[in-house]
Amino acid sequence: MRNQIPTVPESQVTDEAVYLSRRQMLTAAAVSTAACLSSGAAQLVEPSPEVNDPAPEWMHSLNNGATHSALSTNETLTPYEYVTGYNNFYEFGTSKDDPASNSGQFQPFPWEIEIAGLAEKTGRFELEDVLKDLAVEERIYRLRCVEAWSMVIPWLGVSLGAVLKRFKPLGSARYVAFETVYRPEQMPGQRSFFAAIDYPYLEGLRMDEAMHPLTLLATGVYGRSLPNQNGAPTRLVVPWKYGFKSIKSIRKITFLKTQPPTTWQQANAREYGFYANVNPAVDHPRWRQSEERRLPGSVFNTNRIPTLAFNGYGEQVAGLYAGMDLTKDY
Amino acid sequence: MEGVVLRSFFLSRWMWGMFALPFAWIAWQVWISMAKNPAALGPDPAQTLVDYFGKAALYLLFCVLAMTPVVRLTGWNILMRQRRALGVSVFLYALLHWTAYAGLLLEWQWRALGEDLVRRPYIIVGFAAGLMLFALAVSSNGWSVRYLGPKWRRLHKLIYPAACLILIHLIWVARSDYTEIAIYSIVLVLLLIARLPRTGRRQTR
Numbered sequence: 001m002r003n004q005i006p007t008v009p010e011s012q013v014t015d016e017a018v019y020l021s022r023r024q025m026l027t028a029a030a031v032s033t034a035a036c037l038s039s040g041a042a043q044l045v046e047p048s049p050e051v052n053d054p055a056p057e058w059m060h061s062l063n064n065g066a067t068h069s070a071l072s073t074n075e076t077l078t079p080y081e082y083v084t085g086y087n088n089f090y091e092f093g094t095s096k097d098d099p100a101s102n103s104g105q106f107q108p109f110p111w112e113i114e115i116a117g118l119a120e121k122t123g124r125f126e127l128e129d130v131l132k133d134l135a136v137e138e139r140i141y142r143l144r145c146v147e148a149w150s151m152v153i154p155w156l157g158v159s160l161g162a163v164l165k166r167f168k169p170l171g172s173a174r175y176v177a178f179e180t181v182y183r184p185e186q187m188p189g190q191r192s193f194f195a196a197i198d199y200p201y202l203e204g205l206r207m208d209e210a211m212h213p214l215t216l217l218a219t220g221v222y223g224r225s226l227p228n229q230n231g232a233p234t235r236l237v238v239p240w241k242y243g244f245k246s247i248k249s250i251r252k253i254t255f256l257k258t259q260p261p262t263t264w265q266q267a268n269a270r271e272y273g274f275y276a277n278v279n280p281a282v283d284h285p286r287w288r289q290s291e292e293r294r295l296p297g298s299v300f301n302t303n304r305i306p307t308l309a310f311n312g313y314g315e316q317v318a319g320l321y322a323g324m325d326l327t328k329d330y
Numbered sequence: 331m332e333g334v335v336l337r338s339f340f341l342s343r344w345m346w347g348m349f350a351l352p353f354a355w356i357a358w359q360v361w362i363s364m365a366k367n368p369a370a371l372g373p374d375p376a377q378t379l380v381d382y383f384g385k386a387a388l389y390l391l392f393c394v395l396a397m398t399p400v401v402r403l404t405g406w407n408i409l410m411r412q413r414r415a416l417g418v419s420v421f422l423y424a425l426l427h428w429t430a431y432a433g434l435l436l437e438w439q440w441r442a443l444g445e446d447l448v449r450r451p452y453i454i455v456g457f458a459a460g461l462m463l464f465a466l467a468v469s470s471n472g473w474s475v476r477y478l479g480p481k482w483r484r485l486h487k488l489i490y491p492a493a494c495l496i497l498i499h500l501i502w503v504a505r506s507d508y509t510e511i512a513i514y515s516i517v518l519v520l521l522l523i524a525r526l527p528r529t530g531r532r533q534t535r
Contacts, residue, residue: 086372088506094506096372285450
């Protein structure tokens, strides 16, 4: 698959922030030439040595086997301290630094995922078994928040489609619903009397969106397992949609016939739609969506760049929405 | 009498100094983020500054509204002479809040500013409150008091609708959790109740 290179300024395309890996792992599915063979782009991002990764051994060996993906972008990475320190994860508090500060007591292991609905195999499964023998890739994706800022993040994970296939969804399953864990004793935001959204957090995808090669079930970031504030132990990354679709700390997956409710759509349907495809042409009641701030910025330079349709992944996903009016189905 | 005037002179210098402290602190953080540690203001410093100045203006607004009840409780009439410094500071921080938003976040894109002002309700009420604060600030001098006479007192009652608009601005900005807003609302309501005129007592200026 050809690497998607968006029209970003020259100053954005650099690998200075890429941590050089001692392992040189090029995939057999040949990495496209010019883009990826510039200094180190084919090498994986390695964690900082001082990072303390408390994940169990099986998660370590899963992530350590990661190979580079041709779906990765070669844009400048957002530094690790911001990827893991500037988060929207209201279950741990509503300030951007709350999730990193308040998620210390969250226990992501052991972890069960419940599979329900229109599938041959349903029930509760250990995460280790759900992910067993799947090929982990490192995918460097753009993540565009609905608040009009964005990051470039080196995720580790498996194709969601490969996971879902294991449970043999029926032909009648047209949608997939996801649910975040509900643990108010470990997640202070879920206890808030004045919370504006309902917990547990709900999200959903159409079946073809869930099965799309781009859709990632992430198991790690920056060469290590997911920190609690990033949605440990596993989360979605749907890079062509606004960030709130990339649900964190997934506990339950349900196959459905009809479109499932999603948290933000329920909170404010006028502002947040089901599809939530990144779309500079559809304005938002709160934020201008034609541009975004690529973090990190500085005081006098917000690093403003134009927002691309489908967050620059249009070539891969636009076909999913052929014939749809995306100003109505936003 | 001279003692009071002298103490008031120094107190008002103190007050102006105190009100400048939040600005001095954030200016220092800005310098650090540009010269030493880019992470000082986080990855989105423009947004951080907008939020910071807004909070500063809000807290100073609470101080303004609290002044009359505090003076009533403590009898420290000397504080009343500092109301101008306090009030003008509210406006100045609101102005910095708007400047950070228009200049740093929107980078002076006039079309975007215009769009916001027309299409985004929380911006509209915020801007309206700002205009009221402007009117209050520019009329905070002896000349205006003499020129306007009795109308000056009526003009300065604008602080009440301004405070309400600011609260609405905050409610509409919030989308994730309303705990902070709930606290601000309670504080505001208490302060407004405390300022209700008591029968038989005239409010000192």
